[in-house]
Amino acid sequence: MVHRTAAGAREAVIQQLRDVGLRVTGPRLEVLQVLSAGGHLDVEALTAAARERLGTLTSQAVYDMLRHFLDTGLVTKFERPGFPAVFEIAGQPHQHALCVECGRVENVEHEIPIPPEKALKGWRTESAEIIFKGLCPDCRKA
Template sequence: MAVVEESTGREAVIQRLRDVGLRVTGPRLEVLQVLAAGGHMDVESITTAARERLGTLTSQAVYEMLRHFLETGLAAKFDRPGLPAVFEVSGPPHQHALCVRCGRVENVEAEVPRPAGEALTSWRMDGGAEIIFRGLCPDCLSAPRD
């Protein structure tokens, strides 16, 4: 059963690359599969995970692939203050929770409030709003503080 799921996952990733007009290459396929399986990952983590299966892959190549994935909407970037940005496969709109101690990021489904009354009448909004819930993740809550 796992082989069927892996094959289906691989085929879905191949189709996503084709749908946005990107050529399917081994490195692109692997990096997108790593992202699809790994949640929020920084470039170093993505490179390490993809390199385990490919053998060789540079961080610069991963940066370039991520740039293409961001431009085509395949991936999204989340900036963490003071820490490397993390990336995830694009999906339905969602918000994020950020651990202020370790930098862990989790997806959160929450309704985004609209500006009250006349707050932004002279603005034209082109995108959604982003809410970031800041706090301590379960691991940091249970870990002793140095």
């Protein structure tokens, strides 16, 4: 397991921004650092977490940053029916488990089955996604 120092993690995020051609700003750096800590955050949770360190930050500014991050491939977006979308740092392909009660999202390492060619005649499949839906441990206890 690789452990990064706070300074090392900060430098990695700065390099990510530079690699995709985005200017390094305090708010961009903070939002990416919050996302780099892991988890799936909606815009409001992301704004609140980044605001704790920055002092001021609007949800609209975070929406704008996320649009740039999505366009450059730095982050991915996961739509949750009935709940706000959540974002995470782009990484290795993976699947998700979604709690239908509280909206909690967890990453799941699972291979995607390849559909038989007969099932999608004439199609060129570019990606596939499996979403496991159910109740998370906390909602099952409640």
